Amino acid sequence: MKIKQDLKWLNNYVDSLATSNLKILHHTLSEIKASREIKPNGSLRVPYSPQTESGIHMLIDNNMFGEINKWLNQYFSDDYFDFSLDEEAIEILCTLFEITTKKIEDLGISANLYQKANRIEINGLLINLSEGKMEYAIGKEIRITPSSQEIRLLVYLIEKQNTIIEYKELAKQLGIKIEEGGYSDKDLARTIQLIKKNLVRMLKDIGMSDKDTKDFIRIVRSKGLILYRES
Structure with a gap:
């Protein structure tokens, strides 16, 4: 060649x-x-x-x-x-x-998912690893309880499968009608369910062993993977 x-x-x-x-x-x-x-x-x-x-x-x-x-x-x-x-x-x-x-x-995309900065942005979703929380760029905040390491892995899984995308496009794909400039708790819950539903398959797709997969799922479930909007 x-x-x-x-x-x-x-x-x-x-x-x-x-x-x-x-x-x-x-x-x-x-x-x-x-x-x-x-x-x-x-x-x-x-x-x-x-x-x-x-x-x-x-x-x-x-x-x-x-x-x-x-x-x-x-x-x-x-x-x-x-x-x-x-x-x-x-x-x-x-x-x-x-x-x-x-x-x-x-x-115009980020080449490296694991930037050394405390905050990284993926498809409009800001991830603050130092404080262990996720927030939308439009200012709506979602808190998540797992450790920074687990958040990093979850973020990688989300990005790899293109599960979290620009919100209006996601809503369109799911057949959800949203008002301009906002979204509902129900809509957000459906997005989260997409992640949870595919989590085991995602873990296996990146080569995680059955034991490690079970351990990761156990950790996530024990901490609730609690996501909610800040009032």
Whole structure:
């Protein structure tokens, strides 16, 4: 594969990705790029995360990446992935990283779900991790009792499945009629039920074991996953 000849092909591939897959691939490529800067001899050690694992499988399993797979020899452990990459494969991946970065910027979306700031925004929903609460950008506040770590995971699950989206669009999909500039407790409850209904499947989709899934559900239920509007 010659990079200059195949920029159009790479751009078309990135354009074909769903937003969730675009973020996952970009996250994985950024980890690979950062690791290469630490070990410039082509030997990479990338920290394990569910997103990185998904992105690596996108690179390995997609037949369109046959040229990369010739040089992509991977070793998986619980803590990291090891790679041995040919220079041409590295060039392809770095070019793909640049393309995904530009695509994400063009779409105006956050590339990294786990920003170091205390507050992150996902589709109009502000998450305040330091105070353990969630609030809509329009100022309506929802409080949630699980710990920050559990909130992080729940936020990731919500984002991965595109469950929380711009409120009017969500209401439209659910067949809910709402007044301009507001929403009802009943509407919000239906949104929450969508999350709860799909939670077990979401956990399994990101590779969580049955035991860890049961533990997480137990923790969430014991704390009630209490969400309510601030008066």
